[in-house]
Amino acid sequence: MFVKLIALVASVVSVMALNVTSISECPALTTRTSPPKDVTDLRADDIKILGSLGDSILAGYGMKPISSGILGFLNKNTLTEHRGLSYLMGADEGAVSIANFIKHYNQVIDGPSAGSRILGYLRGHQRLAYNLETDYLNAAQVGAMALNLDEELNYLIDHLDDGTMVDPKVMSDWKMITIQIGSNDICRSCNQEFANETTADAYATYLERAVQRLQAEVPNVLVNLMGMFNLADIYDVYAKDPEYCDNRVLLKPCDCFQESGGLDHMDRLINGKLILNAHE
Numbered sequence: 315m316f317v318k319l320i321a322l323v324a325s326v327v328s329v330m331a332l333n334v335t336s337i338s339e340c341p342a343l344t345t346r347t348s349p350p351k352d353v354t355d356l357r358a359d360d361i362k363i364l365g366s367l368g369d370s371i372l373a374g375y376g377m378k379p380i381s382s383g384i385l386g387f388l389n390k391n392t393l394t395e396h397r398g399l400s401y402l403m404g405a406d407e408g409a410v411s412i413a414n415f416i417k418h419y420n421q422v423i424d425g426p427s428a429g430s431r432i433l434g435y436l437r438g439h440q441r442l443a444y445n446l447e448t449d450y451l452n453a454a455q456v457g458a459m460a461l462n463l464d465e466e467l468n469y470l471i472d473h474l475d476d477g478t479m480v481d482p483k484v485m486s487d488w489k490m491i492t493i494q495i496g497s498n499d500i501c502r503s504c505n506q507e508f509a510n511e512t513t514a515d516a517y518a519t520y521l522e523r524a525v526q527r528l529q530a531e532v533p534n535v536l537v538n539l540m541g542m543f544n545l546a547d548i549y550d551v552y553a554k555d556p557e558y559c560d561n562r563v564l565l566k567p568c569d570c571f572q573e574s575g576g577l578d579h580m581d582r583l584i585n586g587k588l589i590l591n592a593h594e
């Protein structure tokens with residue numbers, strides 16, 4: 315018993331001691347002897363397709379700096395989505411992204427976005443525009459809110475099996491589809507224009523509808539639902555560290571940052587939502 319315990323401790327320690335700075339240093343997984351039983355039995359190398367629904371964060375907007383002042387604003391990064399650098403879906407070489415981490419365990423993976431393209435911007439119910447060569451299955455749109463999820467999902471589902479973005483050989487394989495949405499909902503909740511679309515209930519309804527559609531229409535899918543973070547914290551980071559995100563023009567699109575009491579309003583909404591979720 316004692317010996318066993320020591321062996322266990324030793325093995326835990328050896329796992330914890332693995333401290334690398336690049337995914338390329340992580341050891342390969344042992345080959346699977348049987349296919350995954352179900353969604354609870356997946357490993358990184360079982361995921362053959364990545365997809366996502368979301369906003370500018372997943373679209374890779376702001377991944378390259380825009381310096382302060384009017385000349386900084388004229389920088390081409392102001393008008394560029396760096397899809398290939400998205401922390402989740404970015405497939406560019408060297409990008410620190412979940413897509414590249416999974417690629418380390420499974421060379422063949424369809425769906426990640428690559429390179430860059432001109433900025434698109436949504437504000438409410440508008441038609442979505444995609445650039446197939448860079449976006450692939452990263453259906454995120456800059457400016458998107460929960461109300462846009464259904465249309466993002468149309469794009470994603472259309473391209474999952476039309477043979478253009480996913481190799482027909484892996485179409486029925488395991489997919490991981492991530493949803494990260496809500497920053498624009500929170501930011502625009504201070505604007506009357508979106509009063510009825512930015513309630514916790516409206517948000518929950520749109521999100522639930524998207525998850526249910528995925529469940530009904532996409533086989534073999536792991537849905538990775540990302541929680542919201544408190545955007546008001548970003549405002550504090552800007553305020554404390556002027557070096558961080560030089561060009562304040564980027565703050566403008568957040569309606570609540572422009573309004574007195576806006577930050578408190580964001581706090582209340584996000585905390586209210588968390589409490590609502592805890593009760594469900």
Ligand SMILES: *[C@@H]1O[C@H](CO)[C@@H](O)[C@H](O)[C@H]1NC(C)=O
Nearest residue numbers: 329330331332333334335336
């Ligand atoms: C891992 O390595 C980095 C860089 O050398 C170091 O700063 C960090 O403390 C290490 N972490 C652990 C858990 O050992």
Ligand SMILES: *[C@@H]1O[C@H](CO)[C@@H](O)[C@H](O)[C@H]1NC(C)=O
Nearest residue numbers: 509510511512515516517519
């Ligand atoms: C908000 O109001 C608009 C216009 O009346 C309506 O089209 C939309 O469905 C409403 N949204 C919600 C979530 O009730």
